[in-house]
Structures are given as C-alpha cells and as structure tokens.
Amino acid sequence: MLEILSHIVQEVSAAADLAQALAITVARVRAAVSADACSIYLSERGRGENVLMATEGLNPEMVGKVRLKLHEGLIGLVYTRAEPLNREDAPAHPNYRFVAKTGEDLYHGFLGVPIIHYRKVLGVLVVRSRERRKYAEDEVSFLVTLAAQLAGAIAHAEASGSLEELPGHRATEPRFLNGLPGSPGVGIGTATAIYPPAELQAVPDRAAEDPAREEADLRDAFSAVRAEIQTLSARMKDVLPPEEHALFDAYALMLDGESLLGGALARVRTGNWAPGALRATIQEHVQRFEEMHDTYLRERGEDIRDLGRRILIHLQSRTPAAKDYPEHAILIGEEISATQLAEVPRERLAGVVCQRGSSTSHVAILARAMGIPAVVGVEDLRIGRLDGHPLIVDGYQGRVYVRPNAVVRKEFQRLAAQEARLTSGLEALHDLPAETPDGVRVPLYVNTGLLADISPSLRSGAEGVGLYRTELPFMIRDRFPGEDEQRAIYLQVLRAFAPRPVTLRTLDVGGDKALPYFPVHEENPFLGWRGIRISLDHPEIFITQLRAMLRADAKVRNLQVLLPMVSWVAELDEALQLIRRAYQELVSEGETVRMPPVGAMIEVPSAVYQAEAFARRVDFLSVGTNDLTQYLLAVDRNNGRVAALYDSLHPAVLRALLQVVEGAHRHGKPVSVCGEMAGDPAAAVLLLGMGIDSLSTSAANLPRVKWVIRSFPRTRARALLDQVLELEDPGAIRRRIHEALEQAGLGGLVRAGS
Structure with a gap:
C-alpha cells in the first residue's frame, strides 16, 4: 500500500490542474482497494452543500450536478463528524440518502473519509462496492492518508480560484x-x-583536474559577486535605512573574509573541484546558523546560502539574467x-x-x-x-x-489609500513624548545589535536602547573578541545615545547558537546550555565582557547590564557576584568605573514565579515576550503547523506578565518589555494597563506604539485589561482590543485603513 500511495501522490502532484488531480485520484484509489466506485465530494460551505466533483464508477454526467446538504446522507455524516465511516451495507443506515441518477442503487459497501486541511473539512473521499463489504483497516488507513495528501492541493485550488474551473462549482466568498x-x-x-539562481545542493563532489585553475576560478567568482553586491548596495542606499542597508556591508565582509573563501580553497587543495568545495563550505556555515535557537540569527543562514548560489552561477560561467x-x-x-x-x-x-x-x-x-x-x-x-x-x-x-474580483480589489484600493494617509500622519509624532492623555510617561526604547542601527534609532525618536544584543560581534569572528575590542564596540553605542540609557545584554550563546570556534552539540538546544548558564560555567569569558562594558561606561555613565535566560535565583546571585568582582578588579587597577544598574530577563516560566525574588536582587526586570510565549504555550512560532497557536495575547501569557509586574513593583523595581509584543499596538494597550514602565521595540514600530500611548489613558487601558482578563480565548481578547482601538480612532494600526 505504501508504494501505491507514493505513486498516486507523485501523479497527483504532477497533475496540470485540480480536475486532473481528482480524476487521477478516483481512478487509482478504485483500483488500489478493488472497489467498484470511487468518488470525491467537495464542500461549498457558503452554500451549505457537498458537491460531487469526480467519480469513477458512478454516472459521470452527474459530476457538478449532484448536490447534498452539508449534513445530508452518509456523505454529510462523514463531513459533520470529520471521521471515517465504514459500513458493510450502506442502504441499511438510517442516514442513507439515495440519489437515483448516480446509479448507486447497485452498491452496498461504503467507506467515506473526510478531506481535512488544518482542522477544516474540505470534502469527502468515498469508495463503494456492489457486494456487502466492510473495508479492511489497512484500506481505511490508506484512504485517510491519501485524503490528507489531497487536502493541500484542494486548499490551494480553493484559495487560488482553481475550483471555479471545475464543473458545477459556484464561488461564494473571497479566496x-x-x-x-x-x-x-x-x-x-x-x-x-x-527561483533560486543556482541549485547549490545538487552539486556533487568531484576530483579537481587542475587545482590551480580551480583556485583561480573561485577567486574570480568571489570577486564577481563582490562587484554585484556593491552595485546592489549602491542601488538600495537611498531606499533602505542604514541599519538594514548594513546587510550589504555584512555580505561584503563575508566575501572579503577568509572564512568562506578560505574554507573553499582549503577543500580545493585537498582535491575537491571548486563547485563541490563551495557547496561543502556553504553547507557548513549554514548549518551553524540553522542550529541556533535565536530566530533572528537562524534566519541568517539563508543569507549565506544566497551568496553561495551567486558564487556558483559565476563558477558555472553564467551571469544573472536581467x-x-x-x-x-x-x-x-x-x-x-x-x-x-x-x-x-x-x-x-x-x-x-x-x-x-x-x-x-x-x-x-x-x-x-x-x-x-x-x-x-x-x-x-x-x-x-x-x-x-x-x-x-x-x-x-x-x-x-x-x-x-472587482469588489475585493476596490475595497483594498480604498484601504490602501487610507493607510497612506495614516503613515503620513505618524511622522508628526517624532518629536512628541510618549505620554498618555492622563500624564503617564512610558519611555520607548529600541532593540538593536548592530552599530549601523544607531543613526536610524536616534531618528525614530527612541529614548535609549532597551536591548543591545552583544553576541553579534562574537558571531562574526573566528575567536572570542578581546576586552579592548569589546570595549570599543560598546563605547560607540553608549556615546551615541548618551545621556540616554543603553541596556547591554550579556552574551547569549550556547548549544543552540554554536560559535564556529566554540562548538556545542546538544540533542535539545531549546532547553540546553545557553545564556547565563554558559557565562557562569565560563567566568573567564563573562568577566572579560563585564570588564569591557564597565570600562566603556567610565566616561559616559549610561550603561545598564541585562542578564539573559535566568531561571534560578542561584544563577542570579552568582552573576551579580561576578559583576561586583569585575567592578572591584577595575577599581583596584585605578579605573574610574561605577556599578551600573543590573537587570534580569524574564524569559522562562520559572522566572515568572520568582519575579519577586529577582526584583529584590536587581535594579529592573525586562520581559522577553518571544521566548516566554513559546515556553508557556509549548509552540515554535516558526513551525507552520503550529504557528497559529503562538499568540502573545493568550490568557496565560497576560497573567504571567501581570504577575511579573506586580512582583517587581512590590519592591519598587521597574519592568520593561522587549520583543514583538512591545511593538504590537494591540498588545501595547494591555501592557500600558498592566503598568509596564517602558517598552523596547524596533525603530520601525516605534511611531505606531507612540500613537497608542498618546491616545489611550492608562486608566482606560487598565479597565480594558480587566475586561480581557475575564476572557478565555486569545481570539476573543484580540477582538475586544481591536474594538477598543477602533473606538479610540486607532483602528488603522491593526488593520488596513484608518
């Protein structure tokens, strides 16, 4: 059965359109289970009908014409229950519905399975037999598996409008x-x-016939791609803000450095030809990034893969077509x-x-x-x-x-025009403070990790840096950066924002973010050796970073230190002890340093329940809502199968945040929120109501969040929070917030239009 299933799936995937795919399915399934008939009914939910769309064994003239109510007959029973129905004698079932024109009066055995795509029943796949017959368990499993495979093709056809090409289909709603x-x-x-310009993965390993020639080809290809990147960089200079335009500088650094070219040349010298050496080198670097837990850094693997494709094009003596x-x-x-x-x-x-x-x-x-x-x-x-x-x-x-259709297009054209007016209006908020109508100031900071972010962050009106990811300088080197190297980097950031506060997060690497010179291999990096754990296990690395931070702060005095992924009070106590040790060392050496404010990140559930204990020890708390939401809900937001379950407005997340705020405020300590939740206007209203003291988001999101804060009194936000805490469903919570934003004239922040 498995081999038959594989062949059917391949045929269906290669079909020119859905009609052909359905025809192939009913013909092959009928033969595979030795049935006398096989049919597919597709559900038109807007009209409340299941429609015969393909058959092998019933009257083919009835395709598109036989229409049953969604709950009618055995087809309706399979649809309603969303589970298989296997009957030895279908006409004897009380729900049986006889349709004379299909010629089904000759059939008794019945097996129907639902076609389901992400919990949504799209139709029913049915096989019939003239004799009384209950289909075997492996035959039921075969149909269930095939229906699941077919669901994707039907869902795409439904969304793309291809269903309209089927006989008898009637569209009822926007696709x-x-x-x-x-x-x-x-x-x-x-x-x-x-499409990818070159299929890097398909390149085989081959012996280099002329290693010297292969080396020359590699160097020429790298030079050609470097020229392309320079051209693209120049084209985008006036389009992208500096922090995003810096990506092209990063590309140039990768092409100029020895890591990529040197690795490929080394493989050529061991006997591999240039394309194979390139493929192996790119794969090695991509794997390092893809094994990382940090979603931002993990996505950088695709940037390296893209460079590899471009280099391969030149190795293959082709140039990108305009x-x-x-x-x-x-x-x-x-x-x-x-x-x-x-x-x-x-x-x-x-x-x-x-x-x-x-x-x-x-x-x-x-x-x-x-x-x-x-x-x-x-x-x-x-x-x-x-x-x-x-x-x-x-x-x-x-x-x-x-x-x-014309109606949908006209509506979105109207919404696009309204959105353009909204964006223009937000620019007027640049120099205004983030203060509520009832006089509550909520400082807005930026998240960053690149020196190139400094200018656009300042232009956005940011009041400081709420999260600076210090691991990036570690990622682009082939060794741990020294104390002076780190100090120079941190000093640039601190000086640029002085006297505004800059929060430097200590090194957050480990098994899930393996440095090329410090490899760590773990079965479950999501719960592995990372963040504060690795810093405490390697105090020589931690102390060096802390000394660099304190020395950079000596003249500007706007540093705040943030400790990542703290899950135990003992970890926090040990980290604070090492910070004091670094301070005392520098004082004894004659450095004019100060003890900066120190904060702890709340990113794991255990930290939520210890927030009050943390607050007794540190100067502030910062909630990393991305990781906290994932850990609380056990959902990987980058996994398409479960991404819809990731919702920072889940009641559990909201109550966790409220518990953190209350615990910290009992000891007079402020709480900041960083991550995507801080940049979501809907979530920002609730954070305002909780009493969050500051928000840290991207420079692009900052104007929208500022508009919310300047338009929504904290007293009103608190009342809204009380209402949504009574709700149990994230969807209902989001709808209630959207209603409140609409009433406040802020609807354009959460939908198209204003």
Missing part, C-alpha cells in the same frame, strides 16, 4: 491563502515568481533573499510573499524597513502556478488574495 504577517500594509499587483518586472510586482517564492529583493526597482515593488520564513526572516525585516507589505509562511503557496496572476497582499492579517 485567500493564509500565512503569517511579515510586514503590515496592503499591496496590489502581479505575482512574480522568484528580469523584466511588472509595474506592481509582488514577489513570490519559497524563500526570498535580501539581494533578490534589492534587484527589483523600488518603484515597481508592491509586496512580498514567501512560502517559508517568519516575522524574523530577513526579508520580513527588510520589507518592514522599506514599508513593503509582506506575508510569510504561506505553506499552500504553489509558486509556479501563481506566476503572472493578480494578487493582493494583506500584511496585517497574513493573507494573500488570489485573482481577486
């Missing part, structure tokens, strides 16, 4: 593909498929790299849709910086079949409308 919001906004245009983009291009692809995005003239780029990725993908980050709507993680995206079709990208809801 869209579901994904994850990548960048807010509305984009209307034409799908433009993006592409003619439509006037309003919406890029669609499995993954879209920063350079592929940069190749599109800015005035022609209307949106981005990716089959893979998350809100931390580089393409999502760049899209937000450019103000381009994006939807990522669209698992049902059939890239080749959508190329050239009209699309609408809804970056607020994470939806992609395929071949929208």
Whole structure:
C-alpha cells in the first residue's frame, strides 16, 4: 500500500490542474482497494452543500450536478463528524440518502473519509462496492492518508480560484491563502515568481583536474559577486535605512573574509573541484546558523546560502539574467533573499510573499524597513502556478488574495489609500513624548545589535536602547573578541545615545547558537546550555565582557547590564557576584568605573514565579515576550503547523506578565518589555494597563506604539485589561482590543485603513 500511495501522490502532484488531480485520484484509489466506485465530494460551505466533483464508477454526467446538504446522507455524516465511516451495507443506515441518477442503487459497501486541511473539512473521499463489504483497516488507513495528501492541493485550488474551473462549482466568498504577517500594509499587483539562481545542493563532489585553475576560478567568482553586491548596495542606499542597508556591508565582509573563501580553497587543495568545495563550505556555515535557537540569527543562514548560489552561477560561467518586472510586482517564492529583493526597482515593488520564513526572516525585516507589505509562511503557496496572476497582499492579517474580483480589489484600493494617509500622519509624532492623555510617561526604547542601527534609532525618536544584543560581534569572528575590542564596540553605542540609557545584554550563546570556534552539540538546544548558564560555567569569558562594558561606561555613565535566560535565583546571585568582582578588579587597577544598574530577563516560566525574588536582587526586570510565549504555550512560532497557536495575547501569557509586574513593583523595581509584543499596538494597550514602565521595540514600530500611548489613558487601558482578563480565548481578547482601538480612532494600526 505504501508504494501505491507514493505513486498516486507523485501523479497527483504532477497533475496540470485540480480536475486532473481528482480524476487521477478516483481512478487509482478504485483500483488500489478493488472497489467498484470511487468518488470525491467537495464542500461549498457558503452554500451549505457537498458537491460531487469526480467519480469513477458512478454516472459521470452527474459530476457538478449532484448536490447534498452539508449534513445530508452518509456523505454529510462523514463531513459533520470529520471521521471515517465504514459500513458493510450502506442502504441499511438510517442516514442513507439515495440519489437515483448516480446509479448507486447497485452498491452496498461504503467507506467515506473526510478531506481535512488544518482542522477544516474540505470534502469527502468515498469508495463503494456492489457486494456487502466492510473495508479492511489497512484500506481505511490508506484512504485517510491519501485524503490528507489531497487536502493541500484542494486548499490551494480553493484559495487560488482553481475550483471555479471545475464543473458545477459556484464561488461564494473571497479566496485567500493564509500565512503569517511579515510586514503590515496592503499591496496590489502581479505575482512574480522568484527561483533560486543556482541549485547549490545538487552539486556533487568531484576530483579537481587542475587545482590551480580551480583556485583561480573561485577567486574570480568571489570577486564577481563582490562587484554585484556593491552595485546592489549602491542601488538600495537611498531606499533602505542604514541599519538594514548594513546587510550589504555584512555580505561584503563575508566575501572579503577568509572564512568562506578560505574554507573553499582549503577543500580545493585537498582535491575537491571548486563547485563541490563551495557547496561543502556553504553547507557548513549554514548549518551553524540553522542550529541556533535565536530566530533572528537562524534566519541568517539563508543569507549565506544566497551568496553561495551567486558564487556558483559565476563558477558555472553564467551571469544573472536581467528580469523584466511588472509595474506592481509582488514577489513570490519559497524563500526570498535580501539581494533578490534589492534587484527589483523600488518603484515597481508592491509586496512580498514567501512560502517559508517568519516575522524574523530577513526579508520580513527588510520589507518592514522599506514599508513593503509582506506575508510569510504561506505553506499552500504553489509558486509556479501563481506566476503572472493578480494578487493582493494583506500584511496585517497574513493573507494573500488570489485573482481577486472587482469588489475585493476596490475595497483594498480604498484601504490602501487610507493607510497612506495614516503613515503620513505618524511622522508628526517624532518629536512628541510618549505620554498618555492622563500624564503617564512610558519611555520607548529600541532593540538593536548592530552599530549601523544607531543613526536610524536616534531618528525614530527612541529614548535609549532597551536591548543591545552583544553576541553579534562574537558571531562574526573566528575567536572570542578581546576586552579592548569589546570595549570599543560598546563605547560607540553608549556615546551615541548618551545621556540616554543603553541596556547591554550579556552574551547569549550556547548549544543552540554554536560559535564556529566554540562548538556545542546538544540533542535539545531549546532547553540546553545557553545564556547565563554558559557565562557562569565560563567566568573567564563573562568577566572579560563585564570588564569591557564597565570600562566603556567610565566616561559616559549610561550603561545598564541585562542578564539573559535566568531561571534560578542561584544563577542570579552568582552573576551579580561576578559583576561586583569585575567592578572591584577595575577599581583596584585605578579605573574610574561605577556599578551600573543590573537587570534580569524574564524569559522562562520559572522566572515568572520568582519575579519577586529577582526584583529584590536587581535594579529592573525586562520581559522577553518571544521566548516566554513559546515556553508557556509549548509552540515554535516558526513551525507552520503550529504557528497559529503562538499568540502573545493568550490568557496565560497576560497573567504571567501581570504577575511579573506586580512582583517587581512590590519592591519598587521597574519592568520593561522587549520583543514583538512591545511593538504590537494591540498588545501595547494591555501592557500600558498592566503598568509596564517602558517598552523596547524596533525603530520601525516605534511611531505606531507612540500613537497608542498618546491616545489611550492608562486608566482606560487598565479597565480594558480587566475586561480581557475575564476572557478565555486569545481570539476573543484580540477582538475586544481591536474594538477598543477602533473606538479610540486607532483602528488603522491593526488593520488596513484608518
């Protein structure tokens, strides 16, 4: 059965359209289980009907004409229960519905299985036999498995409009593909498929016939790609803010450094040809990033893979062909790299849709910086079949409308115009304080990790840095950076924002973020050796970093130190002891340093329940809502199968945050929130109501959050918080917040339009 199933799935995948896929399915299934008939009914929920769409054995003239109510007959019973029904004598069942025109009066045995896609019943797959027959368990399993495979093709056809090509189908509602919001906004245009320029994974290992020639080819290819990157960098200089434009500088550093080129040359010298040596080197570097727990850093593996493809193109003596983009291009692809995005003239780029990725993908980050709507993680995206079709990208809801009708298009055109007016209005808030109408100041800080972020962060109106990721300088070196090297980096950040506070998070690496010169291999890096654990186990690394921070702060005196992934009070006590030791060492050496404020991150459930104990020991708490939400809900937000379950407005998350705030405030200690929740206008209202003292988000989100704070009194936010804490469903909580934002005239922050 497994081999038969594999062949059917391959045939269905290769089908030209859904009609052919359904025809192949009923024919092959009928033969596989020796049935006398096989049929597929598809559900039209808007009309409340199950419609016969394909059959082998029943009257073919009834395809598209036989329509049963959703709950009618045995087909309706399978649909309603969403589980298989296996009957030896179907006509004897009380729910049996006889349809004479199909010719089914000859049949007795019945097996029906639901076709389900992400909890949604799309139709029913049925086999019938003339004799009384109860189908075997392995036959039931076979149909269930095949129905699950077929569900993806039907879901895509439903969303893309292909169902309308089937006989008898009647569209009843707008069609869209579901994904994850990548960048807010509305984009209307034409799908433009993006394919990888070279298939790096397919390159084999071969013996180098002329190693000297292979080395020369590698160097030439690296030089050619370096020139391409310089051209793309120049094109994007006036389009991207400096912190995002710095990505092209990072590309140049990778091409100039010895890590990539040196690794490939070393493999050539051991006998591999240039393409094989390149493939192995790129794979090694990509793997390091993909094994990391930090979603932002893990996504950087695709940047390296993109460089590898470009280098391979030149090794294969090809050059990237110039592409003619439509006037309003919406890029669609499995993954879209920063350079592929940069190749599109800015005035022609209307949106981005990716089959893979998350809100931390580089393409999502760049899209937000450019103000381009994006939807990522669209698992049902059939890239080749959508190329050239009209699309609408809804970056607020994470939806992609395929071949929208005139009514849908007109509505989104109206919303896009309203959104443009909203964006223009937000610019007027730049120099105004983040203060509520009832006089409560809520400082807004930025999250960063690159020196290039400094200027745009200052321009955004940020009042300081709420989270600076110090691990990035460690990631781009082939050894641990020394004390003086680290001090120079930290001093640049502290000086740029002085006298505003800058919170430097200590090193957050480990088994899930393995440094190339400090490898760690673990079976479960999500719960492994990382953050404060590795710092305490290697005090020589921790002390060096602390000394660099304190020395950098000596003249500017705006440093705050933040300790990551603390789960035990004992860890916190030990870390504080080492900070005091570093301070005392420097004082004894004659340095004019001070003891900076020290905070602890609340990222794991154990820290929530110890927040009060933490607050007795440190100067402030900072909640990392991304990790906290994932740990509380046991959901990987980058896993498309469960990403919909990730919701920072889950009641458990809200109550955890409230417990942290109350525990800290009992000891007079402030609480900050960093991560995506701080940049979500809907969540920001509740954080304001909880009494959160400051928020730290990206520079792009800061104006929207400021508008919320300046428009919503804390007393009103607290009342709204009390209401939603009575609710048990995250969807209901979000709807209630959206209603409140609409009433306050802030609806444009959470949907298209204003």
